[in-house]
Amino acid sequence: MLDVHIVGAGPAGCFCAVAAQKAGKNALVSEEHARIGEPVHCSGLVSKSALEEMSDVVDYRKISINTIETATIFCADEHVKLRPKKAKAILIDRGEFDRMAADCAQSEGAKFELGKKISRKEQLKSYCVVGADGPSSAVAQMFGFPKIRRVVSAYQADYECSVQEKHDAKLFISPRHFPGFFGWVIPISAQSAKIGFAVKPGASPKKAFAQILEKFGAKRPENGFGAAIPIETRGKTAGEFGKYSVFLAGDAAGQVKATTGGGIYFGASCARIAGRVFPDTAAYERGWRKEYGTDLMMHSLLRRAMNISSEAAVDALLGVFKLGMLDRFINEHAEMDRWGRLASAKSVVDYAKLIASAK
Numbered sequence: 001m002l003d004v005h006i007v008g009a010g011p012a013g014c015f016c017a018v019a020a021q022k023a024g025k026n027a028l029v030s031e032e033h034a035r036i037g038e039p040v041h042c043s044g045l046v047s048k049s050a051l052e053e054m055s056d057v058v059d060y061r062k063i064s065i066n067t068i069e070t071a072t073i074f075c076a077d078e079h080v081k082l083r084p085k086k087a088k089a090i091l092i093d094r095g096e097f098d099r100m101a102a103d104c105a106q107s108e109g110a111k112f113e114l115g116k117k118i119s120r121k122e123q124l125k126s127y128c129v130v131g132a133d134g135p136s137s138a139v140a141q142m143f144g145f146p147k148i149r150r151v152v153s154a155y156q157a158d159y160e161c162s163v164q165e166k167h168d169a170k171l172f173i174s175p176r177h178f179p180g181f182f183g184w185v186i187p188i189s190a191q192s193a194k195i196g197f198a199v200k201p202g203a204s205p206k207k208a209f210a211q212i213l214e215k216f217g218a219k220r221p222e223n224g225f226g227a228a229i230p231i232e233t234r235g236k237t238a239g240e241f242g243k244y245s246v247f248l249a250g251d252a253a254g255q256v257k258a259t260t261g262g263g264i265y266f267g268a269s270c271a272r273i274a275g276r277v278f279p280d281t282a283a284y285e286r287g288w289r290k291e292y293g294t295d296l297m298m299h300s301l302l303r304r305a306m307n308i309s310s311e312a313a314v315d316a317l318l319g320v321f322k323l324g325m326l327d328r329f330i331n332e333h334a335e336m337d338r339w340g341r342l343a344s345a346k347s348v349v350d351y352a353k354l355i356a357s358a359k
C-alpha cells in the first residue's frame with residue numbers, strides 16, 4: 001500500500017522520501033527525467049555546516065570539487081572581501097548529490113519511477129501527495145496553491161578561464177548591470193569556473209556579463225543553462241483538498257535563500273519535516289515555518305535591501321558596511337544559512353564588543 005506519492009526526485013523529493021521511509025511510510029517518487037540529477041540546473045555551492053547536517057543521507061566528501069573560503073563582493077567603485085572563519089562553502093557535484101540522495105531513499109525502501117511526468121490528478125497514486133517538482137510546480141498548479149510572484153531569471157555555464165584565487169568566489173552586485181540579483185564567478189579549479197548571473201525578469205545583463213567573461217579570459221562554455229530561481233516562499237505550502245493531503249517542498253514551496261538563490265539545504269530540510277509528519281498538513285506548515293521561517297525571512301529582508309536601484313547607493317552601503325565593521329563581524333560569526341540565529345541577543349552583544357574593541 002502506497003502512503004505518499006512524491007513528485008520530483010531533486011534534493012527535496014529524495015530527502016522527503018528518506019524521512020517518510022524512516023517514519024514507516026511507503027513512498028513512491030516520480031521523476032520526469034530518465035536519469036536522476038540530470039540535467040543540472042545549479043552551481044552546487046553549499047555551506048559546509050549544511051552538508052554536515054545532510055551527511056546522514058549524502059556523504060559530501062565523495063562529491064566535493066572545491067572549497068570556497070572567501071568571497072569578494074564588487075559594486076561600481078567599492079568592493080569588500082569576506083573571510084569568514086567558520087562559514088566555509090563546498091562546491092559539490094550537484095548531479096551526484098541527487099543520485100546519492102535517491103540511492104539512500106531506495107535503500108530505505110522508497111520506489112522510484114523515472115521518465116514519468118506528472119501533470120494530472122488521475123496520475124497520482126496516493127491521496128497524500130508531495131510537490132517537490134521545482135519552481136513551476138505542476139502539483140501546486142493542480143491544487144491551486146498561491147503563486148510565487150518574486151522570481152529571478154538565471155544563466156550559468158562552466159568556462160575555462162584564469163582564476164587567480166581558487167578558493168575565492170566573486171559576486172558582482174550592480175543595480176544597473178544585474179538588477180534584482182547579481183553576477184558570479186565560482187572557481188571549480190585554477191583553470192575553470194562556474195560563471196553566471198541572475199536578474200529580475202525582462203532585464204538584459206548581456207554587456208555586463210560579457211565584461212565579466214572578458215575580465216577572466218573565459219572561453220569554451222560547457223553545460224550552459226537558463227533557469228528560474230524563486231525568491232519568496234509561497235503563502236501556503238500544504239493543505240487538504242477533498243480527499244487529498246498535499247504538501248509542497250523545496251523550490252516548489254519557495255524554500256530558497258532570497259539573498260543567493262541557494263535552495264538545496266532549506267529545501268531538503270523542510271522536505272524532511274514533511275516526510276516525518278505525513279499526512280498532517282498543518283503540522284508541516286507549522287513545523288517548517290517554526291524551524292526555518294525566520295532564517296528565510298531574514299534572507300528575504302536583506303534581498304529587499306540589496307534591491308536598491310542606484311550604483312552609488314550600493315557603493316555607499318558597502319562603505320557603511322566596512323565602516324561599521326560588519327565585514328569583521330561576519331568574518332567572526334557568519335553563518336551561511338541559519339540567519340535566524342544571528343538575530344539573537346548574543347549576536348548584538350558580540351557586535352557591540354567588536355565595536356568597543358576598535359582602535
Ligand SMILES: Cc1cc2nc3c(=O)[nH]c(=O)nc-3n(C[C@H](O)[C@H](O)[C@H](O)COP(=O)(O)OP(=O)(O)OC[C@H]3O[C@@H](n4cnc5c(N)ncnc54)[C@H](O)[C@@H]3O)c2cc1C
Nearest residue numbers: 008010011012032042043044045118134250251262263264
Ligand atoms: C543558476 C542556479 C544556480 C544555483 N546554485 C545553487 C547553489 O549553488 N546552491 C544551492 O543550494 N542552490 C542553488 N540553486 C538552487 C537549487 O538548484 C534549488 O534550490 C534546488 O535544486 C531545489 O531542489 P528541489 O528538489 O526543490 O527542486 P529541483 O532540484 O528543481 O528538483 C525538482 C525535480 O522535479 C522534477 N520534475 C519537475 N516537474 C515534474 C513533473 N511534473 N513530474 C515529475 N517530475 C518533475 C525535475 O525534473 C527535478 O528533477 C541554484 C539554482 C540556479 C537556477
